[in-house]
Amino acid sequence: MTATAGTVETAGAQPTEALARWARRNAWSLGLLAFFAALLVFTKFIQPSYGVTGVQGLAISVLPLALAAVAQAIVVISGGIDLSIGSMMALTNVVAASLMLGRSDEFAVVVVVGVLLLGLVLGAVNGALVVLTRVPDIVVTLAMSFVWAGCALLVLKTPGGGSAQWLKDLVLGPLGNEWIPKAAIVLVLIVGLIWWAVRRSRFGLSLYAIGSNQLAAFRSGVSVGRAKVFAYALTGLFAAFAGLSLTASTGIGNPLSGSYTLQSVAAVVLGGVSLAGGRGGAFGPIVAVLILALLRTDMTFLNLNPNLATSAQGIILIGVVMVGTLFQIRRGRP
Amino acid sequence: MTLAATDLLLEATGVSKTYGAVVALKAASLAVRPGEVHALMGANGAGKSTLVKILTGAVRPDSGTIAVRGRPRIVHSPGEARRGGLVSVYQEPALIPDLDIRSNLRLTETPIEPFRHWLRELGVDDLDLLSTARHVPLASLRIIDLARALAIEPDVLMLDEMTAALPANLTERVLEVIGRLRGGDRSVIFISHRLIEIGAVCDRATVLREGETVGVVDVDEGSEERIVELMLGDIVKGLPGRDGRRATGGARATAAKPRLTARNLASGTKLQDVSFDLAPGEVLGVVALEGQGQDELFDVLAGSERASSGELLVDGSPVSFHHPADAIRAGLVFVAADRAEALLMQRSVRENIALPYTARIRSWGPIDLRGEGRTVDAAVATLQIDARAGREVRRLSGGNQQKVTIARWVAGGVKTLLCFDPTRGIDIRTKQQIYVLLRELAEAGAAVLLYTSDLKEIPLVCDRAIVIFGGRVVSEIDAASADETALLRAAYNLRSDALMPEDVAAEAVAGAVGAEVAGPLPDESPASGQPASER
Numbered sequence: 001m002t003a004t005a006g007t008v009e010t011a012g013a014q015p016t017e018a019l020a021r022w023a024r025r026n027a028w029s030l031g032l033l034a035f036f037a038a039l040l041v042f043t044k045f046i047q048p049s050y051g052v053t054g055v056q057g058l059a060i061s062v063l064p065l066a067l068a069a070v071a072q073a074i075v076v077i078s079g080g081i082d083l084s085i086g087s088m089m090a091l092t093n094v095v096a097a098s099l100m101l102g103r104s105d106e107f108a109v110v111v112v113v114g115v116l117l118l119g120l121v122l123g124a125v126n127g128a129l130v131v132l133t134r135v136p137d138i139v140v141t142l143a144m145s146f147v148w149a150g151c152a153l154l155v156l157k158t159p160g161g162g163s164a165q166w167l168k169d170l171v172l173g174p175l176g177n178e179w180i181p182k183a184a185i186v187l188v189l190i191v192g193l194i195w196w197a198v199r200r201s202r203f204g205l206s207l208y209a210i211g212s213n214q215l216a217a218f219r220s221g222v223s224v225g226r227a228k229v230f231a232y233a234l235t236g237l238f239a240a241f242a243g244l245s246l247t248a249s250t251g252i253g254n255p256l257s258g259s260y261t262l263q264s265v266a267a268v269v270l271g272g273v274s275l276a277g278g279r280g281g282a283f284g285p286i287v288a289v290l291i292l293a294l295l296r297t298d299m300t301f302l303n304l305n306p307n308l309a310t311s312a313q314g315i316i317l318i319g320v321v322m323v324g325t326l327f328q329i330r331r332g333r334p
Numbered sequence: 335m336t337l338a339a340t341d342l343l344l345e346a347t348g349v350s351k352t353y354g355a356v357v358a359l360k361a362a363s364l365a366v367r368p369g370e371v372h373a374l375m376g377a378n379g380a381g382k383s384t385l386v387k388i389l390t391g392a393v394r395p396d397s398g399t400i401a402v403r404g405r406p407r408i409v410h411s412p413g414e415a416r417r418g419g420l421v422s423v424y425q426e427p428a429l430i431p432d433l434d435i436r437s438n439l440r441l442t443e444t445p446i447e448p449f450r451h452w453l454r455e456l457g458v459d460d461l462d463l464l465s466t467a468r469h470v471p472l473a474s475l476r477i478i479d480l481a482r483a484l485a486i487e488p489d490v491l492m493l494d495e496m497t498a499a500l501p502a503n504l505t506e507r508v509l510e511v512i513g514r515l516r517g518g519d520r521s522v523i524f525i526s527h528r529l530i531e532i533g534a535v536c537d538r539a540t541v542l543r544e545g546e547t548v549g550v551v552d553v554d555e556g557s558e559e560r561i562v563e564l565m566l567g568d569i570v571k572g573l574p575g576r577d578g579r580r581a582t583g584g585a586r587a588t589a590a591k592p593r594l595t596a597r598n599l600a601s602g603t604k605l606q607d608v609s610f611d612l613a614p615g616e617v618l619g620v621v622a623l624e625g626q627g628q629d630e631l632f633d634v635l636a637g638s639e640r641a642s643s644g645e646l647l648v649d650g651s652p653v654s655f656h657h658p659a660d661a662i663r664a665g666l667v668f669v670a671a672d673r674a675e676a677l678l679m680q681r682s683v684r685e686n687i688a689l690p691y692t693a694r695i696r697s698w699g700p701i702d703l704r705g706e707g708r709t710v711d712a713a714v715a716t717l718q719i720d721a722r723a724g725r726e727v728r729r730l731s732g733g734n735q736q737k738v739t740i741a742r743w744v745a746g747g748v749k750t751l752l753c754f755d756p757t758r759g760i761d762i763r764t765k766q767q768i769y770v771l772l773r774e775l776a777e778a779g780a781a782v783l784l785y786t787s788d789l790k791e792i793p794l795v796c797d798r799a800i801v802i803f804g805g806r807v808v809s810e811i812d813a814a815s816a817d818e819t820a821l822l823r824a825a826y827n828l829r830s831d832a833l834m835p836e837d838v839a840a841e842a843v844a845g846a847v848g849a850e851v852a853g854p855l856p857d858e859s860p861a862s863g864q865p866a867s868e869r
Contacts, residue, residue: 212431216429216430217441218392219422220441221441223413
C-alpha cells in the first residue's frame with residue numbers, strides 16, 4: 001500500500017508516473033500479493049519440507065474456488081450478488097460427470113463445450129429473473145440456488161459419474177518445470193483471456209458503470225437491464241468452469257459439492273471488490289483464495305484443530321478488511 | 335431568418351404523465367426553433383424535470399407526441415435519445431464515480447478531441463483524463479458533463495439546473511459558451527431558477543405551471559416580471575415589511591447577549607480563522623464563494639466535525655461537540671442543502687418531522703403518538719407543506735422536502751438554526767416561504783445563521799453578513815444595504831470601488847489567503863427585482 005500520493009497535472013504522463021498510478025490503483029491486490037508471499041515464507045519456516053508437492057496441492061485445491069471467486073467478483077462489480085454459484089457448480093459438475101462416464105474423448109469435448117454453454121444459460125436465467133421480476137438479486141439467486149441444487153440431485157443422486165482422461169490431465173501434475181502446476185496455467189489462461197476481453201469491451205465498462213452508479217449509467221446511455229443479464233451470464237460461465245474443474249480434479253460428479261457460494265463471497269471481499277459495486281477486479285479475489293487456502297494448510301502444520309481453523313479464517317477476514325480500510329482512510333486524508 | 339411552424343427543431347404537444355395519484359404533467363407543450371436557447375420555467379413541481387425526462391427517454395409519457403425536425407419520434411431510453419441527437423445535462427453529474435474520465439467518455443462514445451476543445455472553451459485546461467471521477471471536484475464534474483454533451487454535437491442540448499451549484503466565475507463561462515451556440519442549427523433547452531441567467535442567454539421561455547404550459551414569452555427587457563407572473567399564477571406573495579424589522583432586529587441584535595460565539599475556529603485545511611457573534615433574534619448571513627471553508631464551518635457548528643482549534647460558546651459558556659446530538663442538545667440545529675442527507679426518503683412526512691423529537695425522548699417506552707401527531711401537524715401547517723404525497727418523502731418536490739427538514743426543527747422549538755444553502759434548486763415561491771419563515775423564527779427569538787449561494791437572498795433575509803474568504807472572515811456587511819454586486823465583490827474579496835473583470839476575479843480566488851481586506855461598501859440602493867412588499 002504505497003503512499004505516493006499527489007495529483008498529476010497532465011495526461012500522457014511519463015512511464016514512472018503511469019507505474020505509480022497503476023500501483024496506487026492496484027494497491028489492494030499488491031498488498032494481498034505481498035501478504036501471500038510472506039505467508040509462503042512463513043509456511044516454509046514452520047514446515048521446512050513444504051515444496052513442490054505443497055505448491056502442486058495448493059494449485060489443484062484452489063482451482064474451483066478461484067474460478068468461483070472470479071464468477072462472484074463479476075456480478076458483485078456490477079452491483080449485484082449471486083448466491084447460486086455453488087449450486088450452478090454442482091449442477092454443471094454432475095452434468096459433465098454423468099455424460100462423460102464411459103464415453104469417448106471426442107464426445108467429452110462436446111460435453112465440455114455444452115456444459116460451458118449450460119453455465120451461460122443458467123446465469124442468464126438468473127439475470128433475466130433479477131431484471132424482469134424486480135425481486136432483489138439476493139432473493140432471486142438464493143431461490144435459484146435451491147432450484148439448481150434440486151436439478152443437480154435429479155441428474156445424479158449420489159456422487160458418481162466420471163471424467164475423460166484428457167480433462168483430468170489438463171489440471172493434474174506439472175507442466176515443464178515441476179514448480180509450475182498445470183492447474184495454475186489453466187486458471188491464468190481462462191481468467192486472463194476472458195477478463196482481458198471483458199475489460200477491453202464496452203460491456204466491461206458498462207459492468208463497472210452499473211455497479212458504480214446505476215442512474216448515471218442509465219443517463220450515459222447504458223442499457224442497464226441488458227448489462228445485468230450479461231453480468232449474470234458471465235458469472236454462470238465461470239461457475240461452469242469451476243464445476244468442470246471439480247469434475248477434472250476429483251474425476252467424479254458430486255451433487256452436494258461443498259460450500260463454495262459463501263466462500264466465494266468471502267474471497268471477493270478479501271480480494272478488494274467493493275460489495276457496493278463498481279470497484280475491484282479478478283486478480284484480488286484469486287490471491288485472496290490462495291491466502292485462505294494456505295492459511296488452512298498452515299493451521300494443519302501447526303496442529304491446530306481444523307474446526308478452529310475455520311473460525312480463525314473468519315476472524316482473519318474481518319481483520320484484513322479492517323486493516324485495509326484503515327490504510328485507505330489514511331490515504332484519503334493526507 | 336424567418337421560420338414557419340414546420341421548421342421547428344423539437345416539438346412536444348399534449349404531453350401528460352401521472353405517477354399513481356400524483357399528476358406530474360397534464361398538458362405540456364414545448365416548441366423549440368433551431369438556433370435558439372429556450373428557457374423552460376416553472377415552480378418546483380410544475381413538471382419541468384418530468385418533461386425533460388420524457389424528452390430524453392428516461393420516462394415514458396402517458397400521452398402526447400414528440401417530433402424532432404417535423405418527424406414524430408418515440409424514445410425508449412437515454413441511449414436512444416442520445417443517438418437521436420437529444421442530450422441532457424442534469425443537476426447532478428452523470429459521470430460514473432468509479433471510472434476515470436477517459437472511460438466515462440468511452441461509455442458515451444464521446445470523441446476525445448472535441449471534448450478537449452469544449453473543455454478549453456469552458457475554461458478548464460488542466461484536466462487529467464486518467465483521474466477517477468470520484469476524486470474530481472463537483473464543479474469540474476459539471477463542466478466535464480457539459481463538455482461531454484457538447485462534444486457529440488447534439489441537435490437539442492438540455493441543461494437542467496446545470497448552473498445551480500457552480501461558482502460564479504464558472505457560471506459566467508458556461509453562459510458565455512451557451513450564448514455562442516445561438517444562431518446555429520442546434521438548440522439549447524435551458525432550465526434555471528435564476529432569472530438573471532434566463533435574461534442573459536435565452537431567446538424565448540416556455541412557462542409551466544402545475545403540469546401545464548401556461549405561456550411562451552419572448553425574453554427581452556421587462557419579460558422577467560411576465561415570466562414570474564406566469565409561474566406563480568394568481569398567488570400574490572411578499573415578504574414582511576423590511577424597514578420595520580431592520581430597526582427592531584438590528585437593535586435587538588446589538589443589545590442582546592450573543593447566543594452563539596465563535597472564536598478563531600479552524601478545521602482541516604480549509605477553515606483557517608473564523609470568529610463571529612450570533613445574537614437571538616438575528617439572521618446572520620455568510621457570504622462566500624464555493625469552497626472557502628463554509629462547509630467546514632457548518633460541519634463544526636453542527637457537531638459533525640471537530641474544530642482543530644478555536645473556541646465555541648453557546649449562551650456564553652464554552653462547548654465542545656463530539657456528535658451532532660451534542661449540538662442538537664445545545665440548541666444548534668442544521669438544515670443542509672442536500673435534502674437526501676437529512677431525510678429518510680422512504681418514510682413519511684410525519685416520521686421525518688418527528689425523528690429528532692422522538693430521538694430526544696430518552697426512554698425505551700412507547701412513543702406518545704398523539705402528542706407527536708399534534709406537534710407534527712402544527713409544524714406542517716406552519717410551513718405550508720404540501721403533504722399530498724406524504725407517505726414517502728422522496729415523492730415530494732425538492733421545495734417541500736426542504737420544508738420538511740426545517741419543520742422537524744421548528745416542531746421541537748428552535749433556538750439556533752444553521753442553514754446551509756437551504757434554497758438550492760428550489761423555486762421562487764417556496765424560496766420566499768422559506769425567507770418568511772426564517773424571518774419569523776428570528777422575530778420569535780431564534781438565532782439564524784444562513785449561508786447561501788444565491789447572493790440576492792442576503793439583503794432579503796439577513797440583518798448582517800460576514801464574508802468568508804480563504805477560510806477567514808474578511809469583512810462584515812450591513813446586509814440590508816448591500817446589493818448583489820457589492821456582495822459579489824465582497825465575496826471575491828475585492829476592493830469595493832474596483833471593477834470586477836473576470837480575470838481579476840479568478841486571480842482573487844487563486845490567491846485566496848492573504849489578500850487584502852475589503853474596504854467599506856458603497857451604500858447603493860437595495861436590489862430590486864423582488865415584488866413590492868405588502869405590509
